[in-house]
Amino acid sequence: MYAFDYHRPTTLKQAGNLAAKNAEAKLLAGGHTLLPTMKQRLASPPALIDLSGVAELSGIALKGRNLVIGAMTTHAEVAGSDLVKAALPGLAVLAGGIGDPHVRHRGTIGGSVANNDPSADYPAGLLALGATIVTTKRRIPASEFFTSLFSTALEEGEIITRIIVPTGAKFAYQKFRNPASRYAMVGVAVAKKGARVAVAVTGAGADGVFRWAEAEAALARRFTPKSLDGVALPDPKGLNGDIHASAEYRSHLIGVMARRAVLAASGK
Amino acid sequence: MPRVSMRVNGAQVSASVEPRTLLVQFLREHQRLTGTHVGCDTSQCGACVVHVNGKAIKSCTTLALSCEGAEVTTIEGLAAGHDLHPMQAAFRAHHGLQCGFCTPGMIMAAIDMVNRLGPDLSEETIRHELEGNICRCTGYHNIVKAIRAGAAAMGGMPLAAE
Ligand SMILES: Cc1cc2nc3c(=O)[nH]c(=O)nc-3n(C[C@H](O)[C@H](O)[C@H](O)COP(=O)(O)OP(=O)(O)OC[C@H]3O[C@@H](n4cnc5c(N)ncnc54)[C@H](O)[C@@H]3O)c2cc1C
Ligand code: FES
Numbered sequence: 256m257y258a259f260d261y262h263r264p265t266t267l268k269q270a271g272n273l274a275a276k277n278a279e280a281k282l283l284a285g286g287h288t289l290l291p292t293m294k295q296r297l298a299s300p301p302a303l304i305d306l307s308g309v310a311e312l313s314g315i316a317l318k319g320r321n322l323v324i325g326a327m328t329t330h331a332e333v334a335g336s337d338l339v340k341a342a343l344p345g346l347a348v349l350a351g352g353i354g355d356p357h358v359r360h361r362g363t364i365g366g367s368v369a370n371n372d373p374s375a376d377y378p379a380g381l382l383a384l385g386a387t388i389v390t391t392k393r394r395i396p397a398s399e400f401f402t403s404l405f406s407t408a409l410e411e412g413e414i415i416t417r418i419i420v421p422t423g424a425k426f427a428y429q430k431f432r433n434p435a436s437r438y439a440m441v442g443v444a445v446a447k448k449g450a451r452v453a454v455a456v457t458g459a460g461a462d463g464v465f466r467w468a469e470a471e472a473a474l475a476r477r478f479t480p481k482s483l484d485g486v487a488l489p490d491p492k493g494l495n496g497d498i499h500a501s502a503e504y505r506s507h508l509i510g511v512m513a514r515r516a517v518l519a520a521s522g523k
Numbered sequence: 524m525p526r527v528s529m530r531v532n533g534a535q536v537s538a539s540v541e542p543r544t545l546l547v548q549f550l551r552e553h554q555r556l557t558g559t560h561v562g563c564d565t566s567q568c569g570a571c572v573v574h575v576n577g578k579a580i581k582s583c584t585t586l587a588l589s590c591e592g593a594e595v596t597t598i599e600g601l602a603a604g605h606d607l608h609p610m611q612a613a614f615r616a617h618h619g620l621q622c623g624f625c626t627p628g629m630i631m632a633a634i635d636m637v638n639r640l641g642p643d644l645s646e647e648t649i650r651h652e653l654e655g656n657i658c659r660c661t662g663y664h665n666i667v668k669a670i671r672a673g674a675a676a677m678g679g680m681p682l683a684a685e
């Protein structure tokens with residue numbers, strides 16, 4: 256790791272000012288993506304702004320029909336939260352399946368979302384649920400937030416403060432893990448609320464997380480795994496192939512994981 | 524250089540560190556607590572697991588400065604004098620190690636498991652929960668046995684040094 260300057264603000268205001276003043280600085284959340292990247296010298300920010308001292312960025316609340324999750328809330332906190340387990344159990348399961356117990360004690364929802372790793376779990380879940388990413392500047396719907404591999408709508412100096420997740424959907428996320436990295440080889444999130452059905456896929460898209468429209472249309476007619484029989488799988492041409500799985504295999508897995516997610520979302 | 528202060532195994536410590544100092548470096552090189560190991564340095568193996576504010580974390584992927592004011596427990600903080608912590612004793616009794624390199628992280632992870640899930644752990648739970656800890660020697664069987672026994676032995680006793 257190259258040397259850097261270090262700031263540890265204790266309020267969001269201080270953090271915002273530091274970010275505005277240091278255009279090249281990086282925000283540090285749980286550090287479970289950023290620090291490994293810096294060790295490999297794939298990133299060498301001149302300064303880090305550590306958000307771990309900003310208490311107002313952590314915590315989970317139910318406001319009306321929405322779960323409001325602070326950006327610095329760890330995966331373990333979401334997985335273990337009674338509020339999340341009652342309002343949106345599938346989201347607790349998603350968070351509890353990220354990495355391993357030690358990773359979940361440090362990694363945060365804000366860091367995961369900002370990083371938009373094409374194999375990360377939260378992007379699929381939040382896209383399917385129609386979540387809103389709130390920053391120091393604006394509110395961004397998940398559908399506009401995740402733009403491409405490791406890229407988001409975030410601008411320089413913009414800090415994610417919280418994520419607003421509507422409750423009330425039948426929701427489940429099913430992931431086929433890469434057994435070595437524990438990231439998703441393919442992960443599929445399915446949400447159904449009234450007439451709205453969303454199917455979001457992670458781990459597979461050459462352009463990152465995406466929605467699978469054909470499956471959504473079929474499931475909107477009848478919300479059962481059988482509805483997916485005969486639905487054309489996403490074209491492998493738009494999917495990743497690597498040493499872990501070919502694009503064709505990933506395409507096949509999307510169908511399998513989507514069926515499992517529908518079953519789980521139906522409480523079966 | 525910025526200063527960092529924390530409690531390590533119950534003792535207040537403080538040092539000037541470069542910002543890029545990892546918690547594991549701070550423990551090993553500044554505090555000379557070399558029981559915490561670095562197996563991979565890429566956040567995979569869990570040899571570096573310590574407890575920060577009562578939770579198991581990978582100290583190779585945490586800055587020392589992020590732990591300002593924290594309560595840190597390492598493998599050195601478990602035994603009471605010559606009396607091993609029950610989880611340490613169980614690893615010895617069940618031959619839960621060969622070379623021993625992964626052992627400090629395994630034991631810290633195992634105690635964290637009991638803290639979160641209670642002393643009655645099934646084999647399946649233990650294997651699942653050990654996803655973040657890699658052992659290149661044992662094949663895990665004896666580690667799992669040791670954790671089951673250590674967890675049961677911890678049942679009812681106050682959790683040491685935390
Ligand atoms: C061994 C291992 C296994 C893992 N397995 C999985 C897995 O199975 N599934 C999965 O989804 N992830 C996995 N991860 C990634 C993990 O979830 C990370 O914690 C997460 O991707 C990044 O969160 P962080 O809090 O650590 O962020 P950091 O690493 O601190 O930051 C990541 C990026 O986000 C930016 N950022 C952080 N917070 C904010 C904010 N509030 N506003 C704006 N920008 C911000 C940072 O500047 C940085 O660019 C794994 C990681 C490890 C080490
Ligand atoms: S040394 Fe920290 S996880 Fe391997």
Ligand code: FES
Pocket residue numbers: 619620621622623624625626657658659660661
């Ligand atoms: S005992 Fe050698 S690595 Fe586990």
